[in-house]
Every structure is written in C-alpha cells, then in structure tokens.
Amino acid sequence: MMEKHVQEFAFMKCLPALTLAAAMATVGTMIPVASQADTSPHSGPAQATASTQYPVPTFEGEWAIMAMDPVKVAGNRALGPAARLLVTLPDSLQKIVGQNHFSLSRQSGSAWQGKQDDLTVTFKLVSENSAELHISGKENHKLDLPLYRNN
Template sequence: MKPRFASALIPLSLAFAAPLSAPLSALAATPKAQAPVTQAHYETAVFVGQWAIMAMDPVTVAANKATGPAERLLVTLPESLKKIVGQDKFSLTRASGSTWNGKQGDLTVTFKLVSENSAQIQITGEGTHKLDLPLYRDN
C-alpha cells in the first residue's frame, strides 16, 4: 500500500512544482540587456589643482596651454614622495577621457580621475616596484 501512496504523491508534487519552476527557467533563458558602458570624458581643467594625500603635502597638477596632441598634464609630487620615487616632476599625455599617463626614465605614471573630487595616481618602476595612491581634491 505504501508504494501506491508514494506513486500518487509524485505526480501531485510535480504538478505544484511545474508552475514555480517554469517562470524561473524562462527568466534564466532570457538574456538581460546591459546598458552600454560609457567612460566619462573630463575636460583638462578638471584635472588641474592641488590633490591631497593623507598625511602628506599635496600633489600639484597643472596643464600646459597647448591643445590636441601637444596637450600635457604637469604633475609635481611633494618632497616626501620625491624621496621614495626618485623624481618629482612628470609630463603626462591623455590616454582616455579620465586617464593621463607618461613614461620618464624607468618610471610609468598614470593619473586617473575617479570622480571630479577623487583621483588615483599610480607610479610603476621597472620590476615589481609600484606606488598606488588615492588622491582627493584639496580645496
């Protein structure tokens, strides 16, 4: 008698499970449309100014007056970072709407805006030497 009772419950459980699983499988099968990723394009003037590092003097960013391919950001590190890195002045070219980079000697410097009030500077030397610092607008 028990096998008949169990066999009667199996179709009953499938009947209740089918409506619940059907919408989930339908949702899983439909691809989600993703919004296109657009990268912000900041004007050069947004990069210019004093950028604070916790417990250090600020990093100074200036721009030359040229436009187009000759346009440059001029980054000056504070004395405390100069002692670590070995130099304090860098000339960067635009890599994207929010990133500037440059290579001087054995150092590669990348300055990237995260927002209009926060940025990141990354200095990479030959080998495994890397300095990655968050910066904040120092107004």
C-alpha cells in the first residue's frame, strides 16, 4: 500500500514538468519560426520587389549620377492617394529632357510615376541605396539613369 502512495507521489512530482513540456510543445507549434536573414559579411543590401513597401522618406534626398549634379527627390506632406514625390533634375539633364520638375504618384511600394506633357517619368528603388530613373518621351525617346544615394 505504501508503494502505491510513493508511486503516486513520484508521478505528482513530475506532473508539472510534463504539463510545462506539453504547453511548450503546443506554443511552439502555434508560433511560426522567424526566418533568419543572411547575415554573412558578403550579403548586399536587400533588393526591392514589387511587394516591398518603402515609406516616402526612403525615397527622399539627393541621388547621385556620375559626373553630374544630383537628382533631388522630396515628398509632399499628403498621405494616401494625394502623396507625391517631387523630382528635380539638375540643369544638365533639363537641357536634354526639356524640363526639370516632375510630380510623381505611387505606383507600387518601390516605384513612383508621373506624366507631364509628352514625358513619362518613373522613379524606382532597386534597394535603399540605389534607384533607377526612367524618362520616356514622344517618338520612343528614352533616358534610363542608374542613381545612387548621395551621402
């Protein structure tokens, strides 16, 4: 009879440990495992995708072009559909394009686009530190510029 009570007592002592293990196993299946980013020293900046949602301040600033004054990008204070990026080209590009101020609206999380007169201008982030500026005009004239953050 005494052995039965000793066995029950031993079982009761391990019961909290079993309950804790079961709870941890249950919680472990409910919480998704976070994917670990590649933290190797050779990994570059994250590349933008169509679903990447960059906030407006990520686009703002000066963007360098080799051997030219930078392209200046500013955001207006509006939110939602009224938000605009204001792109100012340097004088050297204004001579080629014909104008230097453009107002762009958001097309995706990483791209803004605007149409003014005969020109379509697209400003797209490739990563947080590099972008592309595409300007196309009438008669299939195109100007594609790789840009880099001018720090």
